[in-house]
Amino acid sequence: MRRASRAGWAFAGPALFMLGLFFFVPVVLAFALSLTDFDLYALADLNNLRFVGLANYGELFGTPLFWKALGNTFYFVIVGVPLSIGLSLGAALLLDGGLRRLSGLFRTALFAPVVTTLVAVAVIWRYLLHTRYGMINYGLAQLGIEPIDWLGDPSWSMPAIILLAVWKNFGYNMVILLAGLQTIPADLYEAATIDGASAWQRFRHVTIPSLAPMLLLVSILTMAGYFQLFAEPYVMTQGGPVESTVSVLYFMYEQGFKWWNLGVASAVAFILFVLMFVITMIQFRIARARGAI
C-alpha cells in the first residue's frame, strides 16, 4: 500500500506540480486580486493598492452594464447552444446516413470553419451581413424581406453574432457526434426495424439514448465555450450597437484592459466561473436523473 501510493505520487507528481503552478496558483492569485482595487493607480505604484473585500462584487451587482452583459450572454447561450447542437446533430446524421459516399468531403468542408482564423472569417461575414451589398440581405430580398441592418440594429446584432458563432463552431460537435453515431451497433437498428419502428422512432429510441453520453459531453463543452463569448463581438461589433453585444467576457476585457480595473475584472471572472459551475452541475444532475451517465 505504502509503496504503491509512493509510486502513484511519483507518477502523478510532475503533472500535479505543473497543474498547481499554472492553474491553481493563478486562480488563487486572481481571486486575491478580485478582493483588491487594482487599477491604473496601482499599476503606476503598488503602494496604491488597497484591500477592499467584496466591494468589487457589490459594485458589479449595482452596475447596469454588467446585468446587460449577463443578459446578452444568456441570450447567446440559450439560443446559440441548442441551435449549434441541433445543427451538429443534423449534419452528423446526414453524414452518417445519406451522404456516406461523400462523407469525407463533407466532413472536411463542414469542419473547415472550426479551424479557420476568426478574424479572417469575420471579414467575410461582414461582407455577407452588409446592409446594402450583403449576400444575406440579397437572399432575403428575393423572398420579399426588407433589408436588415444586421450589425447596426441593436435587435439584430446578437442574432448576427449567433449566426456567425454557430456556423463557426458546429463542425466541432459534428465530428464528436459522428464518431458517436458510428459506434452504435447496426443490429440495434435492425432489431428496431423488425419490431416495426419508424425512422423517427428509431431516432428517438435508439439513436438518442445511445448518443446520450456524447450529447451530455457536447452540451457541457458547448455551454462552457458559449458562456465565454468574446472574440465574435470583439471583431464584429466591439460590443455595439448600444451595448447589445457586450458579453460578460467582453465586459471583463473592457474593465481589465481598457480601464485597467483588474480588481473588478477578476471579480467578473469569478462570477462567471461560479455561474458556469452551477449550470454544469445542473446539467450533470439532469443527465444522471435521466440515466445518461
Added chain:
Amino acid sequence: MTLAAARSALLALLLLTLLFGCSGRGDEGEVVHFWALGREGEVVTQLIPEFERLNPGIRVKVQQIPFTVAHEKLLTAFAGDVTPDVAQLGTSWVAEMVALGALEPLDTRIAASREVEQADYFPGGWTNNVIGGRIWGVPWYADTRLLFYRQDLLREAGFATPPRSWAEWVAAMRAIKARAAPRDYAIFLPVNEYEPLLALSLQQPEPLLREGGRYGNFRSPGFVRASDFYLSLFREGLAPPLNNTQISNLYDEFARGHFAFYISGPWNIGEFRRRMPPERQDDWMTAPLPGPDGPGASIAGGSALAIFARSKRKDAAWKLVEFLSRPAIQLRFFELTGDLPPRRSVWRAPLLAQDRYAAAFGDQLERAEPPPPVPEWERIGTQLRIVSERAVAGQISPARFRATLDADADRMLEKRRALLAREAGR
C-alpha cells in the same frame, strides 16, 4: 472563440512585431519608435522621409494603431514596459498617462525650442496638456464641436445669420419647427452622444468637477443651466429623442430638412461635402456654438504628441515632435488629413483662411475648453452619456439626473481623493 485564444494570438503578433522591431537597429543609427493612430498614422508616413533627410542620424519607425484599440495598447505597453519613444495621444488620455508616470515633462524642451511657441497655439488645446503645472504633450491637431446648419431653412424662418446666443438659437429653432412638417425637427442631438451636453456645460463658469477634481459638480448653477437648456430642447419637441443608430442616414436626413442644426466636429466637413447632394451644397454651413449670452465655448479635443519617460532616445524623439509642429508641415498635414492645425499661424495660410467651412472652427478653437484633466474623466463621461439618455427619455427627473451624476462621479473619484489625501499627509 475564447479570450485565451484571442490573447495568445495577440501575444504572437506582439512577439512578431518585437522581432521585426529589433532587427536592423545596429546599422541605421538611432531608430525612433513612433505610435500614430488611425488615419493620422497612415498619412504621417508621407512626412517622415523629409524628416529623415533633414536628420540623417535618425530613422523613424511608425507603428500604425487603430484608434479604437489605441488606449488599451498604450496601457498594455506601459504594463509590459514596451512603450514607444513618442506617441500620438488623444487629449483625454494625457491625464491618465501622467498619473501612470509614463510621460516625460516637456517644459524645458519647449522653453528652449524655436519651433514650438506656446503663444502661437490655441489656448484650450494647449492647457489640455498641462497637468500639475507641467507640460506633457504638444498639440498635434485640434478638434472641437460646433454647429452644422441649413442656411436656407434658417433664412426661410426669418434669420439671416446663424444664432450667437442661446436665446437667438431657441428663437430660430422654434421658428424652424413651426414651419416644418409634423415629423421634422429643428435640431438633431443623438441621445447616445454626450458631447453636445458636454460642450454646453463647458460654456459655464463652474467647472464640472470641484475641489481639484475630487468631487462631481453637477448640481452647480452652471450645469443646472446647461442641462436644463439641453433637456428643454427635447421636451419642447425641437429635438427628436433618437440615437445615432435610429436615424437611417444622417446626411440624407439633413439634406431632406429633417433637422436644421447638428452639433459635430471637423471630420464632418469632408463628409458633408461628399454626401450632401449637389443641389444642397450651397445650403449647409458651419457656425460657432452659441453660448448663454453671445458666442460660447466648446470642447477642446484632438491629439497631442508626447514623449515617454522610459524612452532612451528622447532627444531624437523631440526632434520629431518639433518637425511635426512646424507650421509648414502642419499645413501639409491639414492638406493630407483635414485635421485642424492647433497653431494660429497655420490658419493664416490661404488654404485655410479661404475655406469657408473651416473658418467657424478657427473661431471656435479660440474658445475651446478642455474637459476636466483627471484620469477618471473618460469613465465619468461615459456615465454622463448613459444617465443623460435616461433623463432625455424622461425616466428620471432633471434633479435626480444631476444628483445621480454627482453620486457616480464621487464614487469614481473616491480613490483619487484617497491618494491625494495621502499625498497631502506626507
